[in-house]
Amino acid sequence: MTGRQSSEPPRFDATFQASLRDLILWRRDVRRFKTDPVAPELISSLIGLAASAPSVGHCQPWRFVLVERPSCRDEIKASFARANADALEGYSGERRRMYARLKLEGLKAAPVHLAIFADEETDVGSGLGRQTMPESVRYSVVAAIQTLWLAARAHGLGVGWVSILEPERVAAALKVQKAWSLVAYLCIGWPHEEHVDPELDRQGWQSKIEAEKLIFRR
Amino acid sequence: MTGRQSSEPPRFDATFQASLRDLILWRRDVRRFKTDPVAPELISSLIGLAASAPSVGHCQPWRFVLVERPSCRDEIKASFARANADALEGYSGERRRMYARLKLEGLKAAPVHLAIFADEETDVGSGLGRQTMPESVRYSVVAAIQTLWLAARAHGLGVGWVSILEPERVAAALKVQKAWSLVAYLCIGWPHEEHVDPELDRQGWQSKIEAEKLIFRR
Numbered sequence: 001m002t003g004r005q006s007s008e009p010p011r012f013d014a015t016f017q018a019s020l021r022d023l024i025l026w027r028r029d030v031r032r033f034k035t036d037p038v039a040p041e042l043i044s045s046l047i048g049l050a051a052s053a054p055s056v057g058h059c060q061p062w063r064f065v066l067v068e069r070p071s072c073r074d075e076i077k078a079s080f081a082r083a084n085a086d087a088l089e090g091y092s093g094e095r096r097r098m099y100a101r102l103k104l105e106g107l108k109a110a111p112v113h114l115a116i117f118a119d120e121e122t123d124v125g126s127g128l129g130r131q132t133m134p135e136s137v138r139y140s141v142v143a144a145i146q147t148l149w150l151a152a153r154a155h156g157l158g159v160g161w162v163s164i165l166e167p168e169r170v171a172a173a174l175k176v177q178k179a180w181s182l183v184a185y186l187c188i189g190w191p192h193e194e195h196v197d198p199e200l201d202r203q204g205w206q207s208k209i210e211a212e213k214l215i216f217r218r
Numbered sequence: 219m220t221g222r223q224s225s226e227p228p229r230f231d232a233t234f235q236a237s238l239r240d241l242i243l244w245r246r247d248v249r250r251f252k253t254d255p256v257a258p259e260l261i262s263s264l265i266g267l268a269a270s271a272p273s274v275g276h277c278q279p280w281r282f283v284l285v286e287r288p289s290c291r292d293e294i295k296a297s298f299a300r301a302n303a304d305a306l307e308g309y310s311g312e313r314r315r316m317y318a319r320l321k322l323e324g325l326k327a328a329p330v331h332l333a334i335f336a337d338e339e340t341d342v343g344s345g346l347g348r349q350t351m352p353e354s355v356r357y358s359v360v361a362a363i364q365t366l367w368l369a370a371r372a373h374g375l376g377v378g379w380v381s382i383l384e385p386e387r388v389a390a391a392l393k394v395q396k397a398w399s400l401v402a403y404l405c406i407g408w409p410h411e412e413h414v415d416p417e418l419d420r421q422g423w424q425s426k427i428e429a430e431k432l433i434f435r436r
Contacts, residue, residue, distance in 0.1 A: 008241040009412035012372040020238070020372050022228040022366055024267050049242050051429035053364065056381050060420040060427050066432045072436050077311050083350045095344065098249045104347070125424045126313065129322070129381045132301045135356070136381040139401065142360035143367075146271065147242055150368070154230040154238050163347045163354040165273050166411070174436045183357065194227035200276040206343045211269035215262070216283045218290050218333075 023154055030158030033109040033189035041156060043112060043188070050148035055140035057128030061120070062144045065174055067113035075173035076165065076185065077107050083164045083180055102203060105162045109185035115170065116145055121179035141183040148186075157190030239432035241372055244414055248376030251327040251407035260373060261330060261406070268366035273358035275346030279338070280362045283392055292381065294403065295325050301382045320421060323380045328405035333388065334363055339397035347386035359401040366404075376409030 012020075045086075047064050055061060067073055082106065091099045107113070120139040128138050149159045167182040200206050230238075257420040265282050273279060302322065309317045325331070336359040338352075348354050367377045402433055418424050 007414060009414075011236065012237065012241065012246055012374070016234065016237050016241075017372050019228070019230065019234050020241070020293055020369060021267060023230065023234075024270050024369065026228055027270075027272070027274050028339060044430070046284070047433055048429040049239060050241050051427075051432060052245075053245050054245070054367070056379075058424040058426075060417050060432070063432055063434065065436055067436050069436060087346075087349045090345065090349065099346070102346075102355065124427065125418070127308065128305075128320075128418070128423065131305045131382070132384055133400075134382045138353070138357075138364060139360045142357045143299070144362040146361040146364040148366075149272070149361075150365075151238060151242065154235050156230070161272060161274075163351045164349070166350055176434075180339040182351075196225060196227075198276050200343070200346070205346065206276040208276075209269075209342065212262070214269060214278070215265055216281065216394075218283055218285050 026194065027153045028158065028195055029199065030160045030191045031103045031106040031109070031135055032192040033106045033158060033187065034192060035109050035111060036190050037111050038157065038189060046148050046151050049151045050144040053140065053144035053147045056130045056136040057125030059122050059125030059137060059140065061118045061122050061137045062141045063117040063119055063176070063180055064114040065117065065176065067115055067174065068094065072173055073107070073113060074115065076170060079166045079169050080105055080107060080164055083166055087164060087175055098205060102205065104164060106160050106187045106189070107162065110160070110189040112188035114186045115174055115182065115190060116184045116186065117142060117176055117180035118183050119177070119180050138181065140184055145184050145186070152183060152188060156190065157188060160187040162187060236314060241368055244412065245368055245371045246376065246413055247417065248378045249324040250397050250410040251324045251329070251376060251405065252299065252410060253329060254328050254408050255329050256258055256375065256407060264366050264369050267369045268362040271358065271362035271365045273361070274348045274354040276345030277340050277355060277358065279336045279340050279345030279355045280359045281335040281337055281394070281398055282331040283335065283394065285333055285392065290391055291325070291331060294331065294388060297384045297387045298323055298325060298380060301384055305382060308397050309395045311404045316423060320423065324407070325380065325407045328378070328407040330406035332404045333392055333400065334359060334402045335394055335398035336401050336403065337395070337398050344382055356399065356401055363404070370406060374408065375406060378405040380405060
């Protein structure tokens with residue numbers, strides 16, 4: 001038993017539930033940032049909340065790397081450029097023209113670059129819960145990322161997840177431990193515009209599927 | 219441009235930010251449920267919010283399987299029993315005695331069982347963003363799960379993620395498509411008790427790491 005338990009559980013009312021719904025619906029993948037700085041204390045506090053995400057066996061495998069040096073950022077931008085050029089080659093015709101016009105990252109303007117890794121070999125948690133599904137270590141890191149994303153949006157911050165990157169090259173550029181695998185590279189900053197619909201929906205690339213169609217019963 | 223855009227972006231004030239922080243801190247992996255039923259409309263609404271999570275290339279790969287038949291639930295419980303017995307073999311001495319005493323799932327009492335899969339071969343989103351990091355398809359599903367988890371907690375519902383399962387056997391028991399891989403098996407229901415500290419912390423298995431120690435700079 002710890003002292004922390006003595007505090008009373010919070011109650012969440014209908015007003016909060018409605019605002020949380022708005023938060024979830026208005027969270028966006030942002031690619032257009034203002035260059036205005038973000039207070040380091042705000043970033044630390046968001047990372048603190050992210051570290052309260054669930055993790056398998058309480059192994060807390062998230063490792064947060066703030067990428068600040070221009071030389072490191074240049075390597076990330078170069079990795080995106082290569083991966084994106086390769087991806088473009090996979091499309092043809094109108095789809096290719098459309099892909100080429102999409103804005104898929106905000107690496108240049110975003111004041112904060114945050115690479116998030118999973119320490120796949122951590123012995124924190126003594127391996128509990130991850131014998132049959134070792135991928136749950138990386139999944140825990142994603143739970144932290146989504147927590148950070150929602151908390152950031154509640155402060156008006158935009159987050160963009162860049163997945164068009166070469167994960168090994170990113171790990172090498174950032175000189176992280178061998179056991180760490182890249183889960184996400186996030187751009188964070190103040191957004192230029194706010195939308196309730198995803199960029200790829202708005203640009204005609206892919207529309208939303210009705211959630212009811214994704215529910216099955218057994 | 220769509221009609222949805224016309225609505226005004228919500229503003230989140232300090233009161234909401236503080237409540238969101240409470241929500242994140244008090245979200246727990248719950249293993250002790252009351253057997254009282256949960257309204258199906260509430261579950262549908264939580265799944266709807268989960269389906270508003272970010273997904274790579276807007277591919278929306280989440281597939282939600284409500285496991286209702288007793289025969290299916292029995293197969294899941296049997297899979298847990300096997301995987302957990304194997305896991306116990308990996309510990310010795312005091313750690314083994316401690317592991318044997320831990321409550322790691324709430325499969326029997328939880329009124330709602332929700333298996334969540336990733337459709338790894340979906341062509342929704344036309345492959346955008348997942349050439350170099352195909353695992354981002356599964357990561358999108360985890361973002362949906364964490365969204366559902368937080369929204370459930372805001373309604374007073376508990377969620378427990380069971381990872382001590384044989385994923386192929388679960389997929390076979392639930393007769394899902396070959397391309398779907400199990401990401402999480404969730405127990406959902408009204409919790410018996412509420413805590414701000416994780417079960418594994420409270421039971422002395424693993425304590426929390428200070429978030430500051432998990433931040434690095436490059």
